Amino acid sequence: MGTVHARSLDPLPMHGPELGVQADDIEAPEIEQQPRQEVLENKDVVVQRVHIDGLGRTKEDLLSYEIAEVFRAKNLIDVMRRSHEARQKLLRLGIFRKVEVVIDTSRGEDALPNGLDVTFEVTELRRLTGSYNTMVGNNEGSMVLGLKLPNALGRAEKLTFQFSYGTKETSYGLSFFKPQPGNFERNVSVNAYKVTGQFPWSSLRETDRGVSTELSFPLWKTNQTLKWEGVWRELGSLGQTASFAIREESGHSLKSSLSHAMVIDTRNSSILPRKGGLLKIHQELAGYTGGDASFLKEDFEIQLNKSLIWDSVLSGSLWGGLLLPIGDKPTCIADRFYLGGPTSIRGFSMYSMGPQSEGDYLGGEAYWAGGLHLYTPLPFRPGRGGFGDLFRTHFFLNAGNLCNLNYGEGPRAHLKKLAECIRWSYGLGIVLRLGNIARLELNYCIPMGVQSGDRICDGFQFGAGIRFL
Amino acid sequence: MSLAAEAFVSQMAAAEPWPENATLYQPLKDDQILLSDHASSLSVQAYLRMCGLPVQVVCRANAEYMSPSGQWCRNWALGYFAGHSLSDALDDVQRAEMKAYMELVYNMLLSAELYLQWCDDATAVEISRPRYSSPYSWPLGKILAYQKQWEVRRKMNAIGWGGKTLEQVYEDVSQCCQALSQRLGTQPYFFNKQYVFCLPSCPCCLYGHVAAMADRLLKSNLTYFLNQQRDYLACLKLIHQRKAGHCCGVCKT
Numbered sequence: 201m202g203t204v205h206a207r208s209l210d211p212l213p214m215h216g217p218e219l220g221v222q223a224d225d226i227e228a229p230e231i232e233q234q235p236r237q238e239v240l241e242n243k244d245v246v247v248q249r250v251h252i253d254g255l256g257r258t259k260e261d262l263l264s265y266e267i268a269e270v271f272r273a274k275n276l277i278d279v280m281r282r283s284h285e286a287r288q289k290l291l292r293l294g295i296f297r298k299v300e301v302v303i304d305t306s307r308g309e310d311a312l313p314n315g316l317d318v319t320f321e322v323t324e325l326r327r328l329t330g331s332y333n334t335m336v337g338n339n340e341g342s343m344v345l346g347l348k349l350p351n352a353l354g355r356a357e358k359l360t361f362q363f364s365y366g367t368k369e370t371s372y373g374l375s376f377f378k379p380q381p382g383n384f385e386r387n388v389s390v391n392a393y394k395v396t397g398q399f400p401w402s403s404l405r406e407t408d409r410g411v412s413t414e415l416s417f418p419l420w421k422t423n424q425t426l427k428w429e430g431v432w433r434e435l436g437s438l439g440q441t442a443s444f445a446i447r448e449e450s451g452h453s454l455k456s457s458l459s460h461a462m463v464i465d466t467r468n469s470s471i472l473p474r475k476g477g478l479l480k481i482h483q484e485l486a487g488y489t490g491g492d493a494s495f496l497k498e499d500f501e502i503q504l505n506k507s508l509i510w511d512s513v514l515s516g517s518l519w520g521g522l523l524l525p526i527g528d529k530p531t532c533i534a535d536r537f538y539l540g541g542p543t544s545i546r547g548f549s550m551y552s553m554g555p556q557s558e559g560d561y562l563g564g565e566a567y568w569a570g571g572l573h574l575y576t577p578l579p580f581r582p583g584r585g586g587f588g589d590l591f592r593t594h595f596f597l598n599a600g601n602l603c604n605l606n607y608g609e610g611p612r613a614h615l616k617k618l619a620e621c622i623r624w625s626y627g628l629g630i631v632l633r634l635g636n637i638a639r640l641e642l643n644y645c646i647p648m649g650v651q652s653g654d655r656i657c658d659g660f661q662f663g664a665g666i667r668f669l
Numbered sequence: 670m671s672l673a674a675e676a677f678v679s680q681m682a683a684a685e686p687w688p689e690n691a692t693l694y695q696p697l698k699d700d701q702i703l704l705s706d707h708a709s710s711l712s713v714q715a716y717l718r719m720c721g722l723p724v725q726v727v728c729r730a731n732a733e734y735m736s737p738s739g740q741w742c743r744n745w746a747l748g749y750f751a752g753h754s755l756s757d758a759l760d761d762v763q764r765a766e767m768k769a770y771m772e773l774v775y776n777m778l779l780s781a782e783l784y785l786q787w788c789d790d791a792t793a794v795e796i797s798r799p800r801y802s803s804p805y806s807w808p809l810g811k812i813l814a815y816q817k818q819w820e821v822r823r824k825m826n827a828i829g830w831g832g833k834t835l836e837q838v839y840e841d842v843s844q845c846c847q848a849l850s851q852r853l854g855t856q857p858y859f860f861n862k863q864y865v866f867c868l869p870s871c872p873c874c875l876y877g878h879v880a881a882m883a884d885r886l887l888k889s890n891l892t893y894f895l896n897q898q899r900d901y902l903a904c905l906k907l908i909h910q911r912k913a914g915h916c917c918g919v920c921k922t
Contacts, residue, residue, distance in 0.1 A: 432809055436734065451731025454809040492806050 247271050247279060248306045248315040254322040258295060259354040265382025266290055270318055279303060283318055290322065292384060294358065295351040298323040325350045335364075340398075342366030355381055369396035386417045401551045401655075403442035403560045404449075406534055407434040425461040428489065430454070433534055443558035449533045456491035459484040467505060471633045472575065472592055474513050478503040486535075487526055494526040495535055512576040517669055519544075519600075520568040536563030539602040540623075540654070542663020544569055546598050547625030547647030552655035554602035568618060569600030571669040575631070592631045596643070598669060599624035623649045640664045691717075692725045694732040700803045701730060703796075705782040730804035770852065777845040784830055784838050787821040 250267050252260070266289040273279040283301045290299045299322050306315030331346040342364050349359040358377040364370065373393035380386040391414070396407045410431035417424055433453050437446050460483050467476035480501040487494025499521030506514045525531045538561065540548035554564045575592045582588050601622050605614050629643030641663045647656045695710040696702040702710070710726070717724045729735065786797045801817055802810025825831050830838075 432812070447735045448729075448731075451734035452805060452809060452813060454806050490806055492809070 243276065243314060244274060245276055245279060245314045245316050246312055247273055247318055248310075248312060249317045251317065251319040252322060253319060254324065256324050257327065257351055257354050258322075258324060258356075262293075262355045262381045263290065266293070267318075267320065268382075276303075276316075279316060279318065283320075287320065289384070290320065293356040293379075295325055295356050296322045297325050327351075340366050340368045342369075352376075356384075368398065371395045385423070387415075389414045389416075398438055399551070400438060401538075401549070401561050402533065402563070403438045403446050404533065405436045405438045407436075408432070409434075421464055421466075423463045423465070425459075425463075427459045427461070428457070429459065430456045430489075430491070433532075435532075435534060443560040445557035445562060446533070446560050453493055453532060453534075454491040455486050455493040455535075456489040457484050457486035457493075458489060467503070469636065471636055471639050472513075472631065473503075473505045473515070474507050475505050477505065492529075493532055493535065494529065495531055496524045496526060497535065498522050499537075508574075510576065512574060515573045515575060516571070518568070518570045519669060521566065522605075523565040525565075531565060533562055536565060537567045537602060538563050539567050539569055539600055542641060542643065542657075542661045543665035543667060544598070544669045545600045545623055545625060546596060546627060546641075546643055546661060546663075547645030547657060548623065548650075549655040549657050553623055553651070554654075555604055556653050564602035565604045566614065566618060567600065567602040569598065569669055571599075572597045578630075590633045592633075593628065594631055595626075595628045597624070597626045599649075600669075621649070621651050623647070623651065623654065625649075634664075638664060638666045639668065687722045689723070690725070691723065692727050693717075694727050694729050694735055696732045697728045697730055697804060701800055702728075703786055703800060705779060705786060706733075708779070708782060770849065773845060773848065777841060780825070780828065780830060781838050781842045783821050784825060784833065785835075787818045788825055788830070788833075789835055793818060 247270055250270055252263055252267070255263075267286045270279065270282045270286050273282045280303065283303065287299045287301055290296055299320055302319040302321060304317050304319065306312060306317050327349065329348045329350060331344075331348075333344040333346075335342050335344060343366070344362065344364045346363075347361045351357070352359045356379055358375075360375045360377070361373070363372045371394055373391060373395070375389060375391040375393075377389040378387060390412070392411045394407070394409045396405070398405050408431050410429060412427060412429040414425060414427045431454070433455060434451075435453075436450050462479075462481045464479045465476070467473035467478055478501065482497075482499050484495075484497040486497075499519070501517070501519050503515065503517040508514055521537050523531055523536060538551035538554075539545055540553040541550035545553070551563075552561055554567075555562045574595045576594070577584075578588055578591050578593055583591075599622055601618050601620075603617055603621075605617060625645050625647040627643050627645040629641055629645075632640040634640060641661075643661050643663075644659060645657065645661050647658060650656055693710065693713060696706055714724065714726065785792055787793050798811075798814040798818065802814040804810075805813060822831065833841075
């Protein structure tokens with residue numbers, strides 16, 4: 201009888217939402233050449249048993265969904281392919297540090313001549329993992345402590361706690377995440393948090409204490425999220441010089457909202473995609489489940505990418521949003537939209553356009569913004585195939601507008617208002633991709649269509665962020 | 670407690686002419702405002718009106734949070750007063766004396782008001798907490814009211830009022846009023862007769878606190894306490910008359 205060792209094919213393809221597995225947590229398997237003693241490739245085989253070795257806290261029933269497909273394999277190649285898929289599924293649960301697959305011929309009394317046993321040798325992550333970071337930004341330094349129970353109850357539930365202690369503000373959050381066994385994309389999460397933010401462009405300080413519950417599930421080609429959020433918001437002015445409009449907004453409010461988000465993402469990468477598109481629609485209804493704030497908020501994001509010659513990519517995106525107050529109360533500054541900055545309309549200062557009072561930006565109830573980029577590799581392509589591939593040069597053209605609407609006037613007047621006084625800018629710069637979550641940009645911008653009151657950033661502008669126009 | 674009296678300080682340096690649209694923001698008059706805020710608001714209004722400075726009063730549920738420093742009208746009153754050229758009318762001794770009386774009023778009467786509002790359980794449950802939380806929806810209102818109560822109680826403990834009984838507080842207030850009555854004696858003004866309208870901030874802050882307190886205490890059937898203060902009530906009446914005479918009866922009690 202022959203022995204075949206099958207090992208996985210590639211190190212670790214990771215997809216899907218935040219799975220909690222850091223690339224460092226998982227060791228890349230070495231490819232070993234094992235001498236074959238018999239060619240089994242075309243023989244029909246039966247997978248008789250699947251073993252999982254190394255389980256401690258993990259409940260077996262969770263894994264049986266993930267490995268069920270292995271039993272359906274009909275020949276050796278199939279066994280290897282399905283085992284590989286099962287391995288990927290196991291890794292995606294985010295509870296194993298390492299998963300190895302061993303395929304062997306069946307032994308024992310009831311062993312069939314063409315029977316195979318598949319063994320998954322897994323190494324679980326530690327019961328409790330911790331992290332420690334320091335961050336500097338927004339004129340503030342902070343220390344972030346994180347604690348995570350990656351497999352809290354044995355069925356890939358994750359309990360995460362993050363605490364950020366800053367020179368000015370302290371924030372923390374606790375979140376519990378539970379996937380449906382056998383269907384990782386379908387999951388529930390519950391969060392409780394306190395976040396404090398300072399927004400110097402509005403001379404505003406906001407402290408949010410809230411709880412939220414989220415349900416995510418795939419539907420056809422989309423990913424849907426339903427969410428309820430209850431937030432106690434405390435607004436205050438930042439310093440003595442805040443304008444009176446900001447001081448009028450100060451105080452406490454309670455927002456209870458139901459929201460729905462739909463995402464279709466066919467891009468090959470979320471930061472510097474070469475092809476594919478993104479459609480994101482988000483809607484939020486506040487006030488029907490209690491709370492002081494009542495509004496309907498709609499916004500969308502579209503991005504399309506097209507590859508051109510010489511590895512260059514043409515990318516176009518469009519954002520838009522509308523905030524409708526319900527009832528007599530005007531909208532709250534914390535709910536309105538903001539525009540401008542190195543990651544939206546470049547050439548303008550961060551969130552510094554549109555309605556304002558004594559230099560404090562108040563945000564708008566309607567906005568749109570569009571961007572057109574031509575990404576090319578660096579000139580002369582230094583560091584090609586390595587470090588240089590993290591960089592791109594880009595030429596961009598951004599445009600947009602942010603304003604308040606008088607809802608009595610009708611759609612024609614609204615469109616007219618959004619179409620007049622358009623802010624736009626163009627320029628070029630360098631983009632650096634940071635992992636697959638964020639990017640840095642250094643741009644030379646030329647702002648145009650500047651309206652009185654807008655704060656511009658003529659010339660070089662540096663920005664970092666995770667959402668880009 | 671922190672009335673947004675500073676709302677108009679930002680619009681006004683002491684040397685500048687009084688703005689026409691000066692506005693005093695205070696908590697909602699019918700449902701929300703508590704004794705101490707009401708008193709502070711009345712003090713400021715009385716002062717301004719006796720100075721002949723027009724002010725518009727606007728009720729806002731978030732008035733407490735509108736002041737960026739969180740300080741209330743006391744600092745404002747003193748600051749403006751000090752910067753006012755008419756303060757030259759008093760000599761140093763009188764000015765110091767007046768400041769001392771104002772401090773007495775603030776320290777004693779305001780603390781007593783806060784004690785009654787938040788440390789007396791019956792008042793806190795029946796009046797203060799429901800009123801304080803009235804503009805907010807559940808459960809935020811409850812949280813804020815308890816937070817406020819906790820804050821005030823901590824402050825009371827810090828100034829040594831934590832262990833006092835209601836009777837002791839009444840006794841303190843009574844003593845404070847007696848001191849003021851003695852200062853007043855039989856004359857109708859606290860300070861120089863000639864300048865009563867120029868320098869009314871002392872009687873005004875007094876007026877605000879005492880009037881507000883009298884109002885509430887009478888409602889709580891605690892008239893016995895005020896009956897002991899006849900002299901003082903007489904003084905109050907005078908201030909009323911003066912105010913009424915001077916500013917066309919803008920303040921009513």
